Amino acid sequence: MISKTDAAPVPESLPKQMLIFALPIMAMNILQLMFNAADMVVVGRFSGSAALAAVGATGSLINLIVNLFMGLSVGTTVVLANDYGAGNYGEIKQTVHTSMAVSIISGVVVMFVGLAFCVPLLEVMGTPQDIIAASALYMKIYFLGLPASMVYNFGAAILRAVGDSRRPMYFLTVSGVINVVLNLLFVAAFRMGVAGVAWATVISQYVAMGLIILSLSRSHGPIRYELRQTAINKEKLVKIVRIGLPAGLQGLLFSISNVMIQSAVNSFGSVVVAASAAAGNVEGFVATTTNAFYNAAITFTGQRMGAEDYDGIDTVFKVCIGYVFGIWLLVGGATMYLGPTLLGFYTTNPEVIAVGMQRMRLLMAIYFTCGTMNVVPGITRAMGYSILPMLCTLIGACLLRIVWLATFFAWHPTVTTLFLCYPVTWTIAGLGQVGIFFYARRQVRQKAGALGTVPAASVPAK
Numbered sequence: 001m002i003s004k005t006d007a008a009p010v011p012e013s014l015p016k017q018m019l020i021f022a023l024p025i026m027a028m029n030i031l032q033l034m035f036n037a038a039d040m041v042v043v044g045r046f047s048g049s050a051a052l053a054a055v056g057a058t059g060s061l062i063n064l065i066v067n068l069f070m071g072l073s074v075g076t077t078v079v080l081a082n083d084y085g086a087g088n089y090g091e092i093k094q095t096v097h098t099s100m101a102v103s104i105i106s107g108v109v110v111m112f113v114g115l116a117f118c119v120p121l122l123e124v125m126g127t128p129q130d131i132i133a134a135s136a137l138y139m140k141i142y143f144l145g146l147p148a149s150m151v152y153n154f155g156a157a158i159l160r161a162v163g164d165s166r167r168p169m170y171f172l173t174v175s176g177v178i179n180v181v182l183n184l185l186f187v188a189a190f191r192m193g194v195a196g197v198a199w200a201t202v203i204s205q206y207v208a209m210g211l212i213i214l215s216l217s218r219s220h221g222p223i224r225y226e227l228r229q230t231a232i233n234k235e236k237l238v239k240i241v242r243i244g245l246p247a248g249l250q251g252l253l254f255s256i257s258n259v260m261i262q263s264a265v266n267s268f269g270s271v272v273v274a275a276s277a278a279a280g281n282v283e284g285f286v287a288t289t290t291n292a293f294y295n296a297a298i299t300f301t302g303q304r305m306g307a308e309d310y311d312g313i314d315t316v317f318k319v320c321i322g323y324v325f326g327i328w329l330l331v332g333g334a335t336m337y338l339g340p341t342l343l344g345f346y347t348t349n350p351e352v353i354a355v356g357m358q359r360m361r362l363l364m365a366i367y368f369t370c371g372t373m374n375v376v377p378g379i380t381r382a383m384g385y386s387i388l389p390m391l392c393t394l395i396g397a398c399l400l401r402i403v404w405l406a407t408f409f410a411w412h413p414t415v416t417t418l419f420l421c422y423p424v425t426w427t428i429a430g431l432g433q434v435g436i437f438f439y440a441r442r443q444v445r446q447k448a449g450a451l452g453t454v455p456a457a458s459v460p461a462k
């Protein structure tokens with residue numbers, strides 16, 4: 001059995017269960033954004049808007065290289081949650097050690113790929129010449145921390161799958177505080193510029209990795225991690241890849257479209273690059289708040305699939321949509337109201353702030369659709385349908401963004417036309433993801449009926 005220390009206690013109602021589960025993830029994501037924001041605030045304030053642009057220009061490219069492998073952690077969460085919901089605790093140990101082995105291998109592969117291709121890719125993206133050297137330096141240092149980041153994310157996925165979303169938050173808080181302190185030391189005191197921000201990030205990532213490994217090693221029950229048992233179980237690997245690879249491909253394809261958008265942003269010069277980076281960082285607080293329910297959706301749906309509680313899956317869907325809408329109204333509204341003040345933390349350049357607000361007004365007006373597009377696939381994947389959400393993102397977001405750049409933006413190459421591609425594609429992809437959920441829901445129920453499975457009553461999260 002999994003001990004009480006390995007599973008968070010939960011109340012009775014599903015909305016409360018999901019909120020209590022999601023709040024630590026939400027706090028963790030917000031803390032991560034705050035620490036990332038600290039990187040940009042420190043470098044923007046102490047090294048200027050060009051340095052801010054140099055760091056901001058790397059985000060989409062880093063995600064392009066990382067997301068394929070990071071998506072495999074979704075497979076870890078689903079496989080573990082299924083076993084946990086079904087009470088197959090003997091299977092969990094194999095999944096844990098397979099997942100950690102995959103994370104180590106993936107981290108090393110991503111590190112070498114990033115080091116080898118960051119400069120050519122920055123050049124292909126048309127990164128402005130006045131910031132390309134600093135951007136390349138930042139990326140080369142940043143990728144040295146990717147093995148640690150990968151292990152941390154897979155370890156956090158293991159804990160979340162059994163209902164523990166708190167410890168990953170605690171570990172990220174510790175590493176994030178270290179990151180901020182080192183930022184101030186390296187950039188403000190030692191004047192290391194973008195290199196100082198990058199080294200602070202790398203060191204904090206290894207701290208987070210050490211904490212997550214220590215926690216799993218000291219855990220009781222089947223999620224206990226023992227280094228000497230780290231190995232890949234073929235059967236578990238197939239299950240993880242079957243769910244996680246399409247999620248990773250979706251992240252990769254999404255990143256490709258974002259890289260193309262970043263290339264278009266780069267064409268307007270370093271001021272627009274800095275403005276887009278700062279605004280995107282502020283907008284991220286809304287995105288990461290809603291995305292906490294993506295993780296909750298995967299865990300709660302996965303457990304209910306294991307317990308054959310199909311009515312509970314419908315409730316998970318309704319609760320997720322309700323939370324996404326509420327967050328958009330509250331957090332999105334506050335972000336718009338405080339926009340100029342928030343952007344002022346990143347830079348004192350009024351032109352950068354003005355362009356940043358232009359982007360935020362266009363995106364925040366319909367950000368609910370972005371939350372829907374991001375959260376609903378978590379439910380569908382946990383139901384065993386991972387290819388369809390990927391195809392929906394490929395067509396509704398990635399492909400359509402490329403079409404937008406080749407048509408509307410090419411006909412009217414303005415900043416407004418460029419940023420409009422986000423709300424348009426969010427809406428189309430969001431509607432598609434909802435449709436896919438209902439298709440998967442029908443298929444799961446039909447299969448259960450053919451097997452004579454009787455839907456269970458509401459199953460408490462574990």
